[in-house]
Amino acid sequence: MTAIPPEMVETLLHARWVLGADDDQALLEDHCLVLDKGRIVDLLPSSEASERYSAQTCLTLGEHVLMPGLVNTHGHAAMSLLRGAADDLPLHTWLQDYIWPLEGRWVSEEFVYHGTQLAIAEMLRSGTTCFADMYFFPNQAARAASEIGMRAQFASPIIDFPTAWGQNATEYIRKTTDLNDQYTNHPLISFAFGPHAPYTVSNAPLERVAMLAEELDIPIHMHVHETAQEISDALKADGRRPLQRLAELGLVSPRLVCVHATQLLDEEIALLAEHGASIAHCPESNLKLASGFCPVAKLQQAGVNVALGTDGAASNNDLDMFGEMRTAAQLAKAVAGDASALPALQALRMTTINGARAMGLDNEIGSLETGKSADVIAVRLDSLNALPCYNPLSQLVYSTQSNQVSHVWVAGKLLLDDGELTSVDLGRLRGHVQQWQQRIQPDTRR
Ligand SMILES: [Zn+2]
Numbered sequence: 001m002t003a004i005p006p007e008m009v010e011t012l013l014h015a016r017w018v019l020g021a022d023d024d025q026a027l028l029e030d031h032c033l034v035l036d037k038g039r040i041v042d043l044l045p046s047s048e049a050s051e052r053y054s055a056q057t058c059l060t061l062g063e064h065v066l067m068p069g070l071v072n073t074h075g076h077a078a079m080s081l082l083r084g085a086a087d088d089l090p091l092h093t094w095l096q097d098y099i100w101p102l103e104g105r106w107v108s109e110e111f112v113y114h115g116t117q118l119a120i121a122e123m124l125r126s127g128t129t130c131f132a133d134m135y136f137f138p139n140q141a142a143r144a145a146s147e148i149g150m151r152a153q154f155a156s157p158i159i160d161f162p163t164a165w166g167q168n169a170t171e172y173i174r175k176t177t178d179l180n181d182q183y184t185n186h187p188l189i190s191f192a193f194g195p196h197a198p199y200t201v202s203n204a205p206l207e208r209v210a211m212l213a214e215e216l217d218i219p220i221h222m223h224v225h226e227t228a229q230e231i232s233d234a235l236k237a238d239g240r241r242p243l244q245r246l247a248e249l250g251l252v253s254p255r256l257v258c259v260h261a262t263q264l265l266d267e268e269i270a271l272l273a274e275h276g277a278s279i280a281h282c283p284e285s286n287l288k289l290a291s292g293f294c295p296v297a298k299l300q301q302a303g304v305n306v307a308l309g310t311d312g313a314a315s316n317n318d319l320d321m322f323g324e325m326r327t328a329a330q331l332a333k334a335v336a337g338d339a340s341a342l343p344a345l346q347a348l349r350m351t352t353i354n355g356a357r358a359m360g361l362d363n364e365i366g367s368l369e370t371g372k373s374a375d376v377i378a379v380r381l382d383s384l385n386a387l388p389c390y391n392p393l394s395q396l397v398y399s400t401q402s403n404q405v406s407h408v409w410v411a412g413k414l415l416l417d418d419g420e421l422t423s424v425d426l427g428r429l430r431g432h433v434q435q436w437q438q439r440i441q442p443d444t445r446r
Helices: 046-052 077-082 091-106 109-125 138-148 169-182 203-216 228-238 242-248 266-275 283-288 296-302 321-336 344-351 353-358 392-398 426-443
Strands: 007-019 027-036 039-045 053-068 070-072 128-133 151-158 189-195 220-224 256-260 278-281 305-308 376-380 405-410 413-417
Touching: 007 046, 007 376, 007 392, 027 046, 027 053, 039 046, 046 053, 053 392, 053 405, 070 305, 070 321, 070 353, 077 091, 077 109, 077 426, 091 426, 109 128, 109 138, 109 413, 109 426, 128 353, 128 405, 138 151, 138 169, 138 189, 151 169, 151 220, 169 189, 169 203, 189 203, 203 220, 220 242, 228 242, 242 266, 266 296, 278 353, 283 321, 296 305, 296 321, 305 321, 305 344, 305 353, 321 344, 321 392, 344 353, 344 392
Parallel strands: 007 053, 070 128, 128 151, 151 189, 189 220, 220 256, 256 278, 278 305
Antiparallel strands: 007 027, 027 039, 053 376, 376 405, 405 413
C-alpha cells in the first residue's frame, strides 16, 4: 500500500474554534480552514488536515475563533471625514442645517477617495470584510476599495436635486449603469442603485430604477421609513405611506434593501416578507438621531431578512460592527420586551450571512463553506474581557471588543496581520485626514 501524498495548498489555518455554516453545530472545535487561490477549499478537524494537506503558509490560532468576515450592510464611507462635525441633533436638522451644507462645500473626488480609505482602514481593523455604501463619487470610493483589496458594493446615489456628482436623476442613473458596466467582472466590487429616500426621489426615476434593477439583476438600496416625520410628511403630501408608494411603483422585491425601517405597520412587515425584501438595520445611528426603533424580532418572526449596518460615521460615530452587533442584540430584546429575542447566534448571522444575502452575495461570502471566497477573520478570545470562556458564541456578541480581531483575509489575501494593516499606508492616510480636518474645522458645529 502506498500513502497518498498530501495535496499542496496555499494556506492552512488551525483554530481553537471555527464558526461553521450549519445552524445546529455552529461552533467547531480544533478545526482547520484550508485556503487556496482565494477560496475556501476545505474545513476539517486539525488532526486530519496535516495528513491531507501541505501548505506554503500554516498558521496556528490557538486562542482564536475563525469566522466569516463581518458585512456592514449600510454606510456612507466618505462621511468618516465628517465624524463629529455635528452631533446631538435630530435627523432633519442634522441633515438640512449641517450635513448637506458641509457636503455642498467640501465633497469632491479627493474627499471621497480619502474619506473612503479612512473608513476601510477602520472597518478592516475591526473585522469587516465587505460593506455596502451610498455616497457621491462612487467611482472614487470603488478606486479606494479596489486598491486596498476590500470587498464592497456601491449603491450609486440617485436624488432629485443637483450635487457635485450630478445634475438630475437621469444623469445619476446613467452614471450608475456606466459604473456597473465598468466593474461588471471585478472580483471584489459591485454596484447597486441608491435612490436616497422616498422623500428625495420622485416617481418617474423610481420606476426607471425598478425596471433597470431587474434587467441588470442588481440591488436597490434605499433609506426607507427612517423617522415618524417621514411618514407624516408623506401622508400630508400624497396620502400614502412611503412603503405603499414604493410597492405601487414596483420597487418592493427581493432586490430591495430598506435601510432603517423604524416605522412599520404589521401589514408592511407582511408586505416585505411576501416580496422577499431585506432590511439594513442601523441601531446606533437610529439611537443617536432618536429616529425610532426597528422591530427586529417581529421582522424575523415574519421571515424578513434583517442585516446590520453602521450608517455613516457622522451619525454613529464609528464603523465598529462588533459594537453594532451588541447594540442590535440588546436593543432587539428591549424593543420586543423579551430577553430571548435575537439570541447570540442570530445576531452573528445578521452580521454575516444576512448581510451577504441582502447584497445578493450569499453564494460568494457570509459563511465559511467550501467553494466560497476566503473572506475570513480571526478573533482572539483570551483577552481579560473574554475570560472565562464558557460559550464563545455568547462572548463574540456580548463581550468582544473589536481590537480582539487579529487577522483579516479578503478573497484569501491577508489584509490584517496580527493587528497590522498590510495594504494601507497609515502614515500617509493620517496626513490626508489631518489636512481635511484643518480645512473643514471652521465650518463645524461647536
Ligand atoms: Zn444612511
